[in-house]
Amino acid sequence: MNTKIMADSACDLSKDHYNEYDIEMVPLTVHLNEKEYKDVKDINPTTIYNAMREGKTPKTSQVPPQTFKSIFTSYAKKNQPLVYIAFSSGLSGTYQTAKMMEMEVKDEYPEAVLHVIDTKCASIGYGLIVLHAAMLAKEGATAEEINEAASYQAAHMEHIFTVDDLEYLLRGGRVSKTAAFVGSLLKIKPILHVEDGKLVPLEKIRGSKKLFPRMLEIMEERGTDLENQTIGISHGDDIERAEALAAMIKERFKPKDVIIEMVGSVIGAHAGPGTIALFFMNNMNK
Structure with a gap:
């Protein structure tokens, strides 16, 4: 079973990229006009930019812990390796939350092949790492090989x-x-x-x-x-x-x-x- 690649919405890849490379995407949350939106799924960037031009100040928040736990558990149950390549820990708490949930899931499923990588990258810089990892996964690379390649690319x-x-x-x-x-x-x-x-x-x-x-x-x-x-x-x-x-x-x-x-x-x-x-x-x- 090929390794599954997962990213969050801060990688700024298009829906075409997610579909073509079968990448699992988890959205961060955007807050605008006292409403919450799941990034990519419920709101697009143009809406945010237009609101900012009008003087509004949108806010953002990280992925909820339970979202990670649910996704990680689903892959652990079916014994499919998963590599989650995460948005920079210097800009969001999303990576730290994912690491906590990784530990919880591995306590319950010790054999789970699950890697969580802090890219320390953002936007398409982060997206390029995700794309490279997804190409490796398609070619049959192991989770460990993908983890090593993505970590090297993130560092550079x-x-x-x-x-x-x-x-x-x-x-x-x-x-x-x-x-x-x-x-x-x-x-x-x-x-x-x-x-x-x-x-x-x-x-x-x-x-x-x-x-x-x-x-x-x-x-x-x-x-x-x-x-x-x-x-x-x-x-x-x-x-x-x-x-x-x-x-x-x-x-x-x-x-x-x-x-x-x-x-x-x-x-x-x-x-x-x-x-x-x-x-x-x-x-x-x-």
Whole structure:
């Protein structure tokens, strides 16, 4: 029996990806206008971005423990190996909850083949790891082989991104007040990255025209074997800029493929409209 791959909705993959690779998806929760929505299933990112443009502040919450316990138990009962590749523990409590439920289920089913991986990644950077794992699973790789491959890729997945307004990240507690203030100064565009699973400001760029060229310079500095990679780009409801960045990357680095997806509701609720994020394998250990 092939290993089943599971992800949560913060990987920002499309429904086509879930269907094509038979990936089990568990949704985080989005709170908007005093209502709760299951991400992907009940709400789409455009709704979130439009609400934010109107001044509303959506909130998010992790996957409930019982959801994990139910899913993990169902796979343990049928003796099917399961690898859950999780959203960064630095940005959500979802991974920690899953680990607790993994231990509970393994107490009851000691023979269960169940792995829970903290990617310390987000959005399509996280999604690329899930896709690679799902391809390995389709080819018949064992849960242990998938766990090893996904853990290695997670340790080398670079996130370079920019946001239109750091105020959104400030509201969600994702960056400091100082970083938000500096980023709000006239014509200053922030570049951020992910360090040990958390969002960290990297540089301040004066003027939008210099932003993408600098992101590509960082990509060249940190990337490895870019021509043989699938590069990920995600955007906060700004497909034109995402496609412009993709064209620059294709021209300069000629990668194997570039995947573009919208930043989903969960991450979008914190990053805001206009976010542009770039993901690739780096040549360093995090």
